[in-house]
Amino acid sequence: MYKVANPDIKYTVAAQVGEDAQGLMVVGQYAIVRELGHGSFGTVYLVKHAVTGEMFALKEYHKASLRKRLQSTTMNTTPSGRGGGPMRPGRGGLFAARQRLLQQRSEEDADPFSLIKTELAISKKLQHPNLVRLHEALNDTEQDVLYLVIDLCEKGPVQALNTGSATSEPIPPKDAHRYFTQALMALEYLHEQDIVHRDIKPDNMLLTKDDTLKISDFGESTLHDQNSDMVHGSSGTPAFMAPELCQNEGGVSGEAADIWSLGVCLYSFIYGTLPFQGDSVIEIMDSVSAGKLHFPDPANEQLNELLLRMLDSNPDSRITIAEIRKHPWVTQNGTFALPSKRSNCKNSVTAITQEDVDSVIQPIFDIMPVILAVAKLRRFRRRIREKRERLEREAQERDLLLSEGQSAVTVQPDDLQQMTEDTQPDASLALE
CATH class of the missing domain: 3.30.200.20 (Phosphorylase Kinase; domain 1)
Structure with a gap:
């Protein structure tokens, strides 16, 4: 239809x-x-x-x-x-x-x-x-x-954060690296299609039974012009929002904001806690705007340097995906190779307008068949409900009469047969 x-x-x-x-x-x-x-x-x-x-x-x-x-x-x-x-x-x-x-x-x-x-x-x-x-x-x-x-995605979110303490079990470094690079490839593909996700967080990163990470939930996503990735309005989860969004400065780089959110996810993967916290949304946003980072393991220099660049409060100097691809923590000092951008985006589709x-x-042009089908579906459901209510009333009356030693009011077989017929699906009601 x-x-x-x-x-x-x-x-x-x-x-x-x-x-x-x-x-x-x-x-x-x-x-x-x-x-x-x-x-x-x-x-x-x-x-x-x-x-x-x-x-x-x-x-x-x-x-x-x-x-x-x-x-x-x-x-x-x-x-x-x-x-x-x-x-x-x-x-x-x-x-x-x-x-x-x-x-x-x-x-x-x-x-x-x-x-x-x-x-x-x-x-x-x-x-x-x-x-x-x-x-x-x-x-x-x-x-x-x-x-x-x-x-x-059978295994659910990649990491479950405790909403009260904003903490979780850290992900083993090898797994954290694999999940991060898979999320990075998904984000590169989205940005290549001029799409900004705007709600990157562990809850929206799901794992299949074979441990493949898939980014989900495009309810907050937006399209931007091919010549500019500027987006307007704050969107997303405060603890994962970039500081420029918290400060409500009008148009901001959507792609840079997504990279910030991915950086917060990486910090959480490794350290099992969020880098910016507070007891209220205002406190969280103030913490994000302040941009003060603490690293539980200062010895992890390569990772911490990547996090510092992803969580750079200045979107203009924040690291890009192209630069993240070459970072020594991502390449594991040259021992790990990501698919090329061309290969990663080979299923590139026509721009979404x-x-x-x-x-x-x-x-x-004629919407009436849809309206009539909806009305028919409602009548169908109402008949089922009314039939069920009538039979329940008769059963209650029968039980009452039996308890008083009188003849029971019985439900006629024809009624049951008619109810069965009424509840059969009508293929014409599902318009596809």
Whole structure:
């Protein structure tokens, strides 16, 4: 029912949600096996494809949370009526913000995936062994939820930080080096596609069963102009944010900010703690801005020198990926060779443009079939719910009569047969 921009990713506009014979919740063709963890906008589940039996991760997005984020971004970036800059409470600024929010809601009505269209536009073009791949996007109209089916990374985050103490078990140096270089290759590939991740942290670095690191979560990612990597607005996790973002100085180099975040990850890998800490977001950002580094092992000179250059408070003099490639700690004094940039970026795709973002899914001229299908799905669910409630009431009345020694009200076999027929999936409800 929708024209899909990339056939490799499926889009299910009205996903059927129910239960299978084993009592597992089913979303589209995916049975939810168990919960894997929580994200900022919802839960991540382990799921099994009903036909192929293949295992995936299912990422849940509550639309209400996405709308709040979008509204917050709009209110913070909409120009005022007096000539631009951050929007202030004024007639022109508030009116412009309201108009933008109304337009966004209209876009959502026409395209149920509009709330994550940037993430979809980015994901559909990425082909790299160290990036999580998106397979399908599903829209649940009943629960106001979006689901993304992505690669399963069985071992989870590369490092689990204690949120209270900002500490974790250090990763053995050999493994830390391997994970860091894999993340570096993924970041080089992203930057080559003019994509800034903006939320690099261990939670977004996942390990497969064969110990391959994959960077995930492009919800905060952004596209920049081919001639400049400047991005606007603060985004990400405070402890991993570059100081120029904490200081809210307007446009900053997105690629330099990603390198800073990767440097914080490397510090955490080796030393099992974060370099910049505090008891509140303000204290953390003050610590980041101060930029004072302490190295638990001063003898590790090569590593510490690399960290100093990655965590340089001046983005203009901060080390680049090309320079990191040649660093002696990365090359292990010439004994370790990274793939060439040409080889690493061999799956380079056409540049992602704003047009790609706007046309991830292009609605057909006649939207009525989609509306009718959604309405049919809701009626289908309502019939199941009403039938179940009626049978439960009759069972309660039967039990009451039995307890009083009277004749029981029985559920007729025809009713049970009809309920079974009503709960059979209708293939026409899942529009892909």
